[in-house]
Amino acid sequence: MGKGADPGLDGRxxxxxxxxxxFKALTGHSPLxxxxxxxxxxxQGDVPPALDLPTGLGKxxxxxxxxxxxxxxxxxxxxxxxxxxRRVVVDQATEEAEMLRRNAMAHGLLPDLPISTLRGQHLDxxxxxxxxxxxxxIVGTVDMIGSRLLFQGYGVSAGMRPFQAGLLGVDTLVVLxxxxxxxxxxxxxxxxxxxxxxxxxxxxxxxAGLLPPxxxxxxxxxxxxxxxxxxKNADGAFTLEEEDEKDSFVRDRLTxxxxxxxxxxxxxxxxxxxxxxxxxxxxxxxxIAVFCTSREVARKVADRLVDRKAGRPRExxxxxxxxxxxxxxxxARDELQATGFLPARKDQSALSPPTFLVATAAGEVGIDLDAxxxxxxxxxxxxxxxxxxxxxxxxxxxxxxxxxxxxAAPEKESAEAQARRQACxxxxxxxxxxxxxxxxxxxxxxxxxxxxxxxxxxxxTPAPLYPALDxxxxxxxxxxxxxxxxxxxxxxxxxxxxxxxxxPEITLIWRRWPWDEQHRLPxxxxxxxxxxxxxxxxxxxxxVPRSLAQKVLTERARRVDxxxxxxxxxxxxxxxxxxxxxxxxxxxxxxRFFERRSADTVFVVCHHLGGLDEHGLLSDDAAGPxxxxxxxxxxxxxxxxxxxxxxxxxxxxxxxxxxxxxRQVDRIDLTDPQRPDAERYLSIQVWRDTDRETGGDPAVRRxxxxxTEHLREAEEEAGGLAKRLHLPAPYRDLPAPYRAMLMAxxxxxxxxxxxxxxxRAMGAPRGGExxxxxxxxxxxxxLLRINGETYRHEFGSLLDLERAPEVLAGLDAGxxxxxxxxxAAHHGYARPWIAPVDPDWEMSLASHRERAxxxxxxxxxxxxxxxxxxxxxxxxxxxxxxxxxxxxxDQDAQPAEETA
Numbered sequence: 001m002g003k004g005a006d007p008g009l010d011g012r013x014x015x016x017x018x019x020x021x022x023f024k025a026l027t028g029h030s031p032l033x034x035x036x037x038x039x040x041x042x043x044q045g046d047v048p049p050a051l052d053l054p055t056g057l058g059k060x061x062x063x064x065x066x067x068x069x070x071x072x073x074x075x076x077x078x079x080x081x082x083x084x085x086r087r088v089v090v091d092q093a094t095e096e097a098e099m100l101r102r103n104a105m106a107h108g109l110l111p112d113l114p115i116s117t118l119r120g121q122h123l124d125x126x127x128x129x130x131x132x133x134x135x136x137x138i139v140g141t142v143d144m145i146g147s148r149l150l151f152q153g154y155g156v157s158a159g160m161r162p163f164q165a166g167l168l169g170v171d172t173l174v175v176l177x178x179x180x181x182x183x184x185x186x187x188x189x190x191x192x193x194x195x196x197x198x199x200x201x202x203x204x205x206x207x208a209g210l211l212p213p214x215x216x217x218x219x220x221x222x223x224x225x226x227x228x229x230x231x232k233n234a235d236g237a238f239t240l241e242e243e244d245e246k247d248s249f250v251r252d253r254l255t256x257x258x259x260x261x262x263x264x265x266x267x268x269x270x271x272x273x274x275x276x277x278x279x280x281x282x283x284x285x286x287x288i289a290v291f292c293t294s295r296e297v298a299r300k301v302a303d304r305l306v307d308r309k310a311g312r313p314r315e316x317x318x319x320x321x322x323x324x325x326x327x328x329x330x331x332a333r334d335e336l337q338a339t340g341f342l343p344a345r346k347d348q349s350a351l352s353p354p355t356f357l358v359a360t361a362a363g364e365v366g367i368d369l370d371a372x373x374x375x376x377x378x379x380x381x382x383x384x385x386x387x388x389x390x391x392x393x394x395x396x397x398x399x400x401x402x403x404x405x406x407x408a409a410p411e412k413e414s415a416e417a418q419a420r421r422q423a424c425x426x427x428x429x430x431x432x433x434x435x436x437x438x439x440x441x442x443x444x445x446x447x448x449x450x451x452x453x454x455x456x457x458x459x460x461t462p463a464p465l466y467p468a469l470d471x472x473x474x475x476x477x478x479x480x481x482x483x484x485x486x487x488x489x490x491x492x493x494x495x496x497x498x499x500x501x502x503x504p505e506i507t508l509i510w511r512r513w514p515w516d517e518q519h520r521l522p523x524x525x526x527x528x529x530x531x532x533x534x535x536x537x538x539x540x541x542x543x544v545p546r547s548l549a550q551k552v553l554t555e556r557a558r559r560v561d562x563x564x565x566x567x568x569x570x571x572x573x574x575x576x577x578x579x580x581x582x583x584x585x586x587x588x589x590x591x592r593f594f595e596r597r598s599a600d601t602v603f604v605v606c607h608h609l610g611g612l613d614e615h616g617l618l619s620d621d622a623a624g625p626x627x628x629x630x631x632x633x634x635x636x637x638x639x640x641x642x643x644x645x646x647x648x649x650x651x652x653x654x655x656x657x658x659x660x661x662x663r664q665v666d667r668i669d670l671t672d673p674q675r676p677d678a679e680r681y682l683s684i685q686v687w688r689d690t691d692r693e694t695g696g697d698p699a700v701r702r703x704x705x706x707x708t709e710h711l712r713e714a715e716e717e718a719g720g721l722a723k724r725l726h727l728p729a730p731y732r733d734l735p736a737p738y739r740a741m742l743m744a745x746x747x748x749x750x751x752x753x754x755x756x757x758x759x760r761a762m763g764a765p766r767g768g769e770x771x772x773x774x775x776x777x778x779x780x781x782x783l784l785r786i787n788g789e790t791y792r793h794e795f796g797s798l799l800d801l802e803r804a805p806e807v808l809a810g811l812d813a814g815x816x817x818x819x820x821x822x823x824a825a826h827h828g829y830a831r832p833w834i835a836p837v838d839p840d841w842e843m844s845l846a847s848h849r850e851r852a853x854x855x856x857x858x859x860x861x862x863x864x865x866x867x868x869x870x871x872x873x874x875x876x877x878x879x880x881x882x883x884x885x886x887x888x889x890d891q892d893a894q895p896a897e898e899t900a
Contacts, residue, residue, distance in 0.1 A: 016040070022068045025107040026100050027061065032250060033243050035065055041238075042069040042076060047173065050218045050237040054443040055389030056253040057240075059219050060096045062175050063137060067100055070135045071109050077173040077215055078726055079128060081138045083145050085181045085365060092368040093177065097137040113137065118144040130887070132167060132873075132880050133724035142185045145174070146495040147600065149192065151477040151868070152488075154600045155536060159828030161480045163879050166872030171212035171726070178365050179218030180382055184466035184497035189216045191469045192869075198471060199867040209728055210738070211870050256395025258388060258403055259438030262378070262425060265408030269377060270297045274304035276375040276404040281354035284402060286372030287340045290358045291387045293379055293410070295321050302358040315339075316355050321617070322362035325542040327637070328616025341369050363390065370394070371401075378407045381424050381449075381459035388441050395442075403441055423458035430455070464497030478868040481831040483574050492599040503547045506594065509540035510607045512631040513567075514647050514682060526668070527576040533666040533684045536572070536602050537641040540629055544618055546594055549603075555620040556611045557584040570604040571597055607631055639687045646683040661687045664776065665700055699753070699762050700776035702890045707754065710772035710885060711747055718746035718881040741815040745822040745878050748807045752796020757783055757839035773889060787845070789835040796838050797823050798851060814865075821862050821871075822878045824855050832856030 019039050023031045031039070034053070041048060042065060053059050066080050082093045094117050101113040114127035118140030128136040138145075147154040151165045169192065179186050192198065193216045200208040244250050265272055269292075277290050290305075292298040302319040318335045336342040339355035363369055364386040374391045378384070384405075392401035407425055409418065427449055431439040449456055476487040515522055553569065562568065564582035571577045571593065583589035594603075605611065610624030627633060630645040638644040644662065666684040722739040734742070752758070754770045763779035764771040784791045798820060801807060808816050824830035836845070836852035843851075863871050 018072065019068055022071055022109060023064060025109065026064045026067060026103045028099075028103070031061075031065075032058070032247055034238075034240060034250075035061055037241075038062070038238060039065050039068060042066065043072065043074050045075055047076075047215045047217055048236060048238040050179070050220070052220050052237045052239045054240070054254060054447065055385075056256070056393045056395075056443065057250060059177070060093050062217065062219070063093070063096055064100055066173065067104065067110075067113070067135065067137075071104075075726060075729065077171050077212060078133065079136050079138065079167065079172045081140065081145055081168065081172055081174045083140060083142060083174060083176045083185075085142050085178055085185075093139045095368075097139060100137070110135065115139075118148075129163065129167060129876075129880065130884065131721075132171070132877055133721055133726065138168075142182050142495055143492075146185055146188065147491050149188075150474070150491045150494065151480055151872075152491045152600070155538065155602075157532065157535060157828075158480050158483075162478070162825070162828055162831060162872040163876050165478075166869060166874070166876035169214055169869030170873040171214075173215045173217060176216065176218045178220060178386070180220055181365065182496070183463035184493070185495050186216075186218055187466060188469055188494050192216075195867070198469075198474065198869070200870050201865050201867075204865060207735075210731060210735075211866075211873060212725075212727055214869070252395040253393070254395075254442065254444035256392045256442050257400035258392055258441035259400060259434050259436055260388075260403040260405060260428065260431070260441040261438050262405045262407055262428060265406050269294075269406065269408045270300040270304065272406045272408070273297070273375050273377065274301050276406065277301070277305060277356060280373045280375065280402055280404070281356075284373055285354045287370070288354060288356050289341070289363070289369065289371035289374040289376075289387075289390060290356060291363065291374065291376035292358065292360055293377055295323055295360055297377075298358050298360050302356075305356050305358065316353060318355075318357045319615075320357060320359040320363045322360060323542070323544045323548070323617065325540065325612065325616035327539045327633075328614075336369070341371060368393075373402045375404045375406070378405050378421055378425060380420055380461040381427055381456060382461060384424060384428070385446060388446070389443070402438075420459060420461070423455060427452070427455055427459045464499050466497035467493050469494060474868050475863065478863060478872070479831055479833075481829050481833045490598045490600070503545040504599070505543050506546045506549055506597070507600075507602050508542045508544065508549060508605055509536050509602060510605050510612060510626040510628040511540075512625070512628065513606045513608070514630070514645075524576050527570070530668055530682070531570075531572050531576060531604075533668075534630075534643060534645060536604075537629065537643060539637070539641050541602075542612070542616065542618070548618060550590060550594055552611050552618040552620055553605065553609065554584060554590065556609050556622075556624075557581055560609060560624070562606075562608060566606075568606045568609050569593070572602045572604060573597065642687045644685050644687070646685060647681075663700070663702070699773055700779070701773040701886060702775065703773075703892075704765065704771050704775060705773040705889050707750060707770045707772040711750060713885045713888075714746040714749065714882050715743050717884050718742045718878060721877055721881055737811070737815055741811055741819050742822075742874075742877060742881075744808050744811065745819040745826075746881050748797055748801055748804075748819075749823050749826050749878060749882060750793060750797060751800040751804075752793035752798075752838075754800070755791070755793070755796055755839050757791065758793055758796070773886065786837040786839060789837045791837050791839055792827070792829055792835055794824050794827060794829055795834050795836065795848075795852065795855075796840065798855065799838060799840070799843065799848075817858055818862060818874060821855070821858050822875055825859070825875050826878050826882060830855045830859055832859040 016036060016039075019036065020031055023035065023039075034057070038048075038051075051059065051062065060082070063080060063082060066076060069076055082097070084093055094115075097115045101115050104110040104113050112134070114130060114134065114136040116126065116128040116136070116138045118138060128138045143154055145168065148156065148161070148164045149168050151161050153161050153164055156164060174189055176182070176186060176189060193214050195214070200211060202208060240250070245254065273290050273292065277288050280288050290301055292301060298319060298321055302317050305317045306314050316339065318332070318339050318341070320332065320336070333342065336357070339357065341355070341357050357363065357369065357371065359369075361383070364383060369390040370393045371391050374387065376384075376387050388403065391403060392399055405428070407421070409421070413421075428439060430449065430452065431441060431445055432448070434440050472487065473489065476485050477491070479485055479488070557568065560581070562581050564580065566581050567578035568581050568584055569579040577593075579590065579593045583593065607626040607628050608624040610622050610626060611618060611620075612626045613619040613622040625631060629638065629641055629643065633641075635644075639661070662685045664683050664685050668682040668684070669680075719739060719742070722734040722742050725734050727733065750772050753772055759770055761779065761781055761783040762771070762774045763777050764774045801820065801823065808819055811819060821830065824834055832855070834852055834855055836848040838848055866874065
């Protein structure tokens with residue numbers, strides 16, 4: 001055993017020798033000195049307050065270092081969440097995580113490593129939720145992660161929100177990439193990590209330390225900007241030391257040659273950028289990146305660079321802008337690789353003919369672009385640093401990037417913006433002068449800019465104001481089973497700050513209007529049920545400035561003839577509202593409709609309206625119908641989305657028992673009352689494979705399971721999870737009373753399914769014992785509607801526990817309370833509301849209401865005791881045990897055609 005070695009949990013060498021061995025197995029290369037130092041700190045359970053490293057030094061390897069420490073048995077958080085503040089085509093963090101998974105499994109270091117990307121095509125896989133005790137990596141944006149942490153997950157159903165919040169808010173290490181870009185979110189995470197007033201109550205005594213911690217590690221690749229929400233450099237930030245600069249890899253990147261020149265604008269900015277890019281193509285060739293602040297300028301530059309006569313076809317120019325639909329953004333990887341800007345081709349330093357990348361802010365962060373030369377407009381200092389980091393990243397002998405910066409004043413530039421631009425120019429002109437007369441823009445030279453902190457601050461974008469997180473607001477967000485709450489504000493200011501933007505972004509998706517040829521929509525309740533069953537997938541989403549969306553949709557409304565009263569845009573919220581074609585043409589009606597919606601509203605556009613071109617970009621000239629999830633996408637894309645909608649006019653919906661992993665989870669009757677003989681249906685189907693859990697009624701599975709069998713397996717699974725939890729010292733696993741509580745809740749969680757009403761509604765086989773899971777054949781969910789409410793089996797389980805007190809016997813009052821809540825809340829209800837109805841009429845309606853009120857008070861009491869995330873974590877443990885049993889049921893019943 002080498003120096004510094006010690007045996008890990010399974011006997012593997014886990015000291016520094018073991019780390020070097022495991023790191024190379026995970027990443028394919030040996031660790032750098034800074035990576036070894038960070039691992040040593042991780043092994044001691046020490047997470048630095050910040051990581052401050054120049055670009056190109058592999059900061060995403062934090063994931064590999066964390067994983068190596070977990071393999072060695074270190075008590076670090078079980079889940080790592082990597083937050084990237086840009087929605088891009090593909091980010092290095094996702095690829096790094098997927099590589100770690102492949103290599104860890106190939107070398108036998110882990111049996112599996114769930115990877116979930118909360119953006120792009122992997123949004124719905126939910127692998128990170130399958131086992132709360134197993135290491136998992138989640139990659140997501142500020143909005144996707146932040147909204148989930150605050151119990152208001154964008155695109156997440158109300159029932160799933162506490163499950164996700166509980167797993168993100170406990171036993172999680174959040175790595176915040178480019179932290180300087182989002183000070184409000186960093187401040188929020190710091191507040192959550194501190195847990196002051198947000199965690200367990202002191203009345204819990206020693207057990208207040210039972211919950212695994214939430215940790216934060218902010219990253220910066222600039223080495224320039226404040227890493228603390230206080231506006232000061234974080235004390236104790238992890239940075240490079242002298243020994244690092246002796247490493248040839250680090251030295252090459254710190255000295256990567258970049259010669260920067262600044263010129264004033266001469267005419268239109270797009271003309272100047274294109275002219276400089278073409279001049280570089282003629283003189284130097286290779287891969288040339290053009291960065292533009294404006295989307296419109298970027299479009300025009302791309303158009304000017306295409307010149308078929310000069311042998312420069314459209315394929316040689318890639319336009320990378322964030323304002324395109326995710327479905328089309330996912331396909332842009334091939335374009336970037338073909339033109340040499342992604343790592344798969346970066347060994348080719350000069351392709352012939354030259355290739356161009358024209359990028360907005362979407363190309364500045366979270367994507368491992370590498371260009372030979374660059375042209376850009378002059379923007380704030382932090383963005384200039386990011387852009388420069390996308391040029392000649394690897395460095396090396398003889399490589400020198402030419403960087404042309406055009407100092408152009410945008411139209412209607414404010415005095416503050418002008419002062420910031422001038423300060424940034426002054427900052428760049430303070431860089432050392434190279435022998436060729438350009439400014440030295442290498443990463444090492446950029447580090448010298450921090451010497452003039454005042455100038456650096458003036459050249460940087462000021463952080464927006466933001467609200468502090470307080471307990472009453474958090475408690476209001478945590479009441480997820482209430483559709484509305486007067487004290488529940490939009491979470492956006494806590495994530496992004498109070499940004500004074502006249503043009504906020506909104507989210508659009510395109511769908512077919514299937515109800516009839518005249519596009520007459522059904523009543524709002526049917527619409528609400530439909531969109532709850534077919535919730536928007538991220539592949540469908542397009543996030544664009546509101547003014548641009550209104551401009552394009554209005555122009556499309558002028559060019560189509562669908563009828564003035566035909567609804568063409570829906571707004572999904574607590575209730576579905578719509579805008580007719582006539583209203584879309586009316587400025588007053590149109591503005592009111594779009595402006596009074598919350599930030600997480602999804603607008604559904606009728607695909608006949610058009611407005612989306614083949615690149616997924618908004619366009620006035622793009623006529624409909626737009627290919628979309630329910631009309632035009634092929635089956636492989638739908639599998640990635642996890643959802644398909646099958647329309648049928650001939651009775652039983654076609655494909656309801658589809659081959660492979662497609663399973664019908666709902667069916668909506670579209671029959672026109674005036675034509676009752678013409679039966680019409682929508683069959684809503686989800687794709688269920690071994691890696692996916694994508695909604696639908698969890699009682700509907702691939703095969704039946706008796707209730708007694710399901711409860712027994714859930715109890716065993718809960719006990720297994722309890723033993724595998726990684727708890728803080730001095731705990732080794734969950735103490736016996738808590739383990740008994742969790743197992744008792746699992747043993748009782750589905751007792752309410754015994755009701756004959758529930759059995760008939762779910763299509764259970766007649767006679768014999770009650771079932772917990774059915775195949776859904778012959779299901780009639782309408783039977784569960786009682787007195788205007790829907791019976792929830794969780795409420796029935798609560799009533800049954802009163803009749804069977806022996807199930808919770810032996811638990812003290814506090815643990816009995818917790819068990820009762822977990823039973824009531826295991827599908828997201830009773831937070832605080834659960835419908836007080838039960839088809840068992842032995843109790844009166846008044847009695848049912850009393851018990852529902854008691855459940856609400858119990859929720860409030862336990863949330864005050866355990867804190868919002870602590871209580872949600874307990875719920876997540878039971879829910880995970882339940883889902884693991886159900887998932888195994890599906891896997892055991894996997895049809896032959898899926899395994900062939």
